[in-house]
Amino acid sequence: xxxxxxxxxxxxxxxxxxxxxxxxxxxIFGVHPDLMLLVAVAAxxxxxxxxxxxxxxxxxxxxDLLLPGRLGTSALAYSLVGFGIGVAGESxxxxxxxxxVGLVMAGSAAGVVLYAGLAHLLGAGSLGDPRLLQxxxxxxxFNGLVCLPxxxxxxxxxxxxxxxSYR
Amino acid sequence: MNPAGPLPSKGTPRRRGRYVLLVxxxxxxxLVTVDARGGSLFAPARDGAAEATGPIQRAGRWLSSPFxxxxxxxxxxxxxxxxxxxxxxxxARVRGDKIRNRNAxxxxxxxxxxxxxxxxxxxxxxxxxxxxxxxxxxxSFSVTIDKGADRRLKVGMPVVTSAGLxxxxxxxxxxxxxxxxxxxxxxxxxxxxxxxxxLGVGHGGGEINRFVVDKGISLDVTVNKGxxxxxxxxxSAVLPPDVPIGLVDRVTPNDAERSQQLxxxxxxxxxxxxxxxxxxxxxxx
Numbered sequence: 097x098x099x100x101x102x103x104x105x106x107x108x109x110x111x112x113x114x115x116x117x118x119x120x121x122x123x124i125f126g127v128h129p130d131l132m133l134l135v136a137v138a139a140x141x142x143x144x145x146x147x148x149x150x151x152x153x154x155x156x157x158x159x160d161l162l163l164p165g166r167l168g169t170s171a172l173a174y175s176l177v178g179f180g181i182g183v184a185g186e187s188x189x190x191x192x193x194x195x196x197v198g199l200v201m202a203g204s205a206a207g208v209v210l211y212a213g214l215a216h217l218l219g220a221g222s223l224g225d226p227r228l229l230q231x232x233x234x235x236x237x238f239n240g241l242v243c244l245p246x247x248x249x250x251x252x253x254x255x256x257x258x259x260x261s262y263r
Numbered sequence: 264m265n266p267a268g269p270l271p272s273k274g275t276p277r278r279r280g281r282y283v284l285l286v287x288x289x290x291x292x293x294l295v296t297v298d299a300r301g302g303s304l305f306a307p308a309r310d311g312a313a314e315a316t317g318p319i320q321r322a323g324r325w326l327s328s329p330f331x332x333x334x335x336x337x338x339x340x341x342x343x344x345x346x347x348x349x350x351x352x353x354x355a356r357v358r359g360d361k362i363r364n365r366n367a368x369x370x371x372x373x374x375x376x377x378x379x380x381x382x383x384x385x386x387x388x389x390x391x392x393x394x395x396x397x398x399x400x401x402x403s404f405s406v407t408i409d410k411g412a413d414r415r416l417k418v419g420m421p422v423v424t425s426a427g428l429x430x431x432x433x434x435x436x437x438x439x440x441x442x443x444x445x446x447x448x449x450x451x452x453x454x455x456x457x458x459x460x461x462l463g464v465g466h467g468g469g470e471i472n473r474f475v476v477d478k479g480i481s482l483d484v485t486v487n488k489g490x491x492x493x494x495x496x497x498x499s500a501v502l503p504p505d506v507p508i509g510l511v512d513r514v515t516p517n518d519a520e521r522s523q524q525l526x527x528x529x530x531x532x533x534x535x536x537x538x539x540x541x542x543x544x545x546x547x548x
Contacts, residue, residue: 130400162312167295
């Protein structure tokens with residue numbers, strides 16, 4: 097169990113550094129990819145609802161430290177998404193690659209909308225942002241494109257044994 | 264790849280999952296509530312994050328600069344070429360105007376003497392660089408600069424560029440500060456029209472990317488498009504006098520309130536912020 101925590105911490109730290117150092121500046125039509133949200137979604141998909149909620153919370157809290165809005169907004173949004181994707185993943189009968197990619201894209205889109213909704217409730221007006229749809233689509237598509245290696249790493253973090261399913 | 268993916272074990276107790284969700288949601292709501300009550304409890308954590316991520320971001324930019332330059336070169340080539348042609352035409356026109364400008368310069372010098380337009384002339388400034396741009400995909404109306412309490416910066420100090428107003432410092436950390444941009448709808452400031460000296464109150468326009476002056480400009484004042492809008496600098500003002508905010512872009516009369524609403528194009532290009540000046544001026548209490 098302790099090893100699981102260390103591996104998840106290493107994965108979160110790496111994702112955070114990559115997000116801040118490179119992806120924060122990578123603007124696709126003015127929108128940057130959200131690797132941190134992808135990690136929360138992957139945690140839910142691989143580790144189940146509990147892991148999705150806890151990893152989502154920690155990831156969201158790290159993101160909140162960089163944002164000027166209310167601390168805890170991303171933490172709430174990402175933990176709910178991590179949990180929801182975990183429940184959805186558990187109810188799947190089979191896990192074909194395209195289904196996982198679809199779930200990651202849906203979870204990413206839901207994460208952006210949920211964050212915008214919570215921020216809107218707290219006075220940031222994010223739901224009225226004319227670029228909302230653009231942000232949702234770009235984040236979801238990017239996360240869908242790069243999700244397989246992240247899912248593999250999430251499986252490595254979750255399971256002490258050799259991860260073979262994503263090779 | 265084996266399509267039989269590693270979905271979570273069905274043995275994970277649902278009850279435990281709900282319990283964990285309940286705990287993190289309660290924690291999240293607590294954080295939001297405590298932060299909303301205006302306490303500075305989380306300021307050290309946020310300052311620490313800004314300090315830690317600044318070097319990471321700079322290193323990332325340095326490492327990725329060759330790739331970014333190549334990408335921008337490919338992507339922006341047609342636009343740069345068009346801009347080059349436009350600049351050539353503009354340069355030719357400017358050369359033609361040179362003699363007339365000399366005369367205008369003389370007149371401007373005299374006007375400045377009369378109006379005592381200071382901007383930052385008599386105020387000390389601290390040069391700073393924007394280290395962390397707006398991180399959020401949504402508009403956050405703030406940036407982080409690389410100077411803080413170590414250079415004796417204080418909350419409320421105006422931030423400008425040579426073009427005009429950028430914003431004001433909203434939080435000061437040990438070596439970084441957060442700047443609330445003048446585009447924020449919460450950024451309210453008294454203004455003065457350059458030609459008529461009429462006073463009004465305006466605020467950041469948020470998404471519309473225009474400064475909005477919606478109080479104090481009466482209907483009988485003639486406001487022309489292109490007129491300069493400056494900070495008023497009256498008593499209890501949040502900015503020193505005569506800091507350029509921008510040029511009037513649109514004038515809309517409001518008959519019900521017997522006033523005019525002005526949409527002002529910012530003097531500063533907020534998408535290109537890099538080096539800024541913090542004016543060592545603190546609003547009077």
